[in-house]
């Protein structure tokens with residue numbers, strides 16, 4: 001069927017009542033604020049900074065930078081001279097200055113329906129202080145790197161904020177990654193301690209996380225790097241594990257999150273046998289029982305490192321993307337507030353895993369900086385059935401919901417009936433992130449999930465950008481299905497052609513940014529040269545996203561995907577014989593990571609017929625690889 005109009009002519013608006021009390025109520029207001037943010041970024045970000053606590057004020061320029069490799073080293077600095085602590089700002093400031101101590105920070109919803117826990121800001125602060133003291137007692141000091149390999153539990157947030165409190169740098173490794181990936185990341189950032197858990201359930205499947213962590217530590221030792229300490233959270237069942245440990249570490253019950261007033265409700269399930277090495281392994285609960293709940297934060301310089309997060313590694317060796325304290329804090333706080341139009345009585349739910357940047361910025365730092373109440377979900381959209389998401393939306397009266405196109409497409413396959421089983425009348429804004437959303441999935445999300453009421457914020461950003469860079473604002477921006485619309489405040493996009501010339505008006509080419517915003521990454525950990533060559537070398541003077549982009553006649557931006565995923569269909573005369581494909585293979589599906597990224601290194605190996613694929617633990621569906629190898633045998637000669 002040929003559509004009667006191009007997708008760029010479809011314009012949607014959210015319900016009119018969205019505008020009432022909105023932070024940015026109209027498109028004209030967006031344009032006015034955008035111009036101010038570009039003409040006077042110091043004023044714009046200075047106003048954002050006023051909401052936060054600074055131990056000392058900044059001295060130099062608010063935002064200083066060099067984006068041009070031909071003029072010297074690339075650098076970005078925000079609020080130099082100032083000192084602060086991000087953990088203090090997202091917890092103590094909320095509890096003490098904003099009187100939000102009794103407000104719920106997280107509704108934790110376990111994999112199993114009925115497993116739940118409610119944590120207030122005061123309780124979270126208390127646990128974070130204690131775990132920060134635990135880290136200090138284990139010898140962790142400012143600047144040390146701490147690897148965190150945990151399921152989606154509140155203690156994961158506790159561990160990351162405890163690092164931030166003492167100025168240690170967290171390096172979170174997604175709990176779906178293999179021992180090899182974990183080892184590579186630990187070695188690359190030379191971590192001094194690992195925080196992990198016994199195990200967790202993904203749907204019906206038991207993941208024995210500690211076993212994988214042990215294998216990773218053995219691999220580290222084989223590579224000549226030994227990590228002294230491993231703190232293990234007993235997530236699945238305290239009692240059952242203590243009897244299974246060869247050297248039971250727990251001397252007495254400790255007052256941890258499981259013993260708060262609301263309690264954690266659990267169903268009985270088999271628990272893993274956890275190997276225990278008393279030389280290295282320490283029990284989270286035992287350590288927490290031995291420390292005070294008061295912990296003076298470490299006052300950090302603005303540009304001190306906050307965390308390292310490795311990019312998903314669809315090409316080559318993963319890069320340790322480094323973010324620093326002040327700029328990241330301002331940017332995640334401002335984007336969260338404006339892009340989700342945050343209101344104090346919202347219940348917000350981001351379904352991402354904290355192991356990805358989306359979870360760092362929009363489960364932990366952005367929402368907590370705003371004193372928001374969030375749902376933290378451990379499970380899967382399809383377990384125990386495909387209504388789970390909507391059941392949770394009704395259970396907690398979720399008003400702002402943020403997920404990925406992959407999840408939407410997956411649920412779309414089951415039709416509208418599982419969605420309509422639940423009311424979803426609390427929903428006000430829907431968000432999407434991770435890859436371009438096809439207009440069909442957008443329409444389904446808008447009409448079926450949001451009942452045609454809720455604006456969709458299609459947020460384009462990257463691990464590297466720290467927060468949203470191209471996105472609609474829910475009350476202000478007229479939406480076009482599949483378009484990330486316009487830049488966020490302080491962000492200046494451009495579209496370049498192959499020769500590096502800026503294209504005006506309707507055009508298509510490389511998406512780049514002309515100046516920094518506070519949350520942009522500062523370096524690749526331990527390899528500044530790789531940072532410069534990856535993002536700044538191709539077009540000096542610009543940050544190169546690596547994504548292709550189209551601008552339509554109304555100025556809307558449409559992300560077309562990673563440039564290196566595209567085949568240039570002019571193929572031999574224009575580009576040359578080198579660009580001629582050796583063969584064209586039928587591919588019913590592509591090897592994608594769980595976050596929807598095409599694993600190009602796997603494609604390269606399939607193309608060369610090489611069976612040793614290396615680490616493919618991030619693959620969403622490994623049967624795709626077999627299928628592609630099979631098709632190769634059929635077609636390639």
Ligand code: PRX
Nearest residue numbers: 433434435436458459460461462463559562
């Ligand atoms: O290709 C773009 C795609 O995801 C890439 C960044 O991936 P990652 O660093 O894993 O971060 C994902 C979460 C922020 C981008 O280079 N991408 C992300 N969001 C969108 C998108 N593509 C189109 N539209 C989006 N909304």
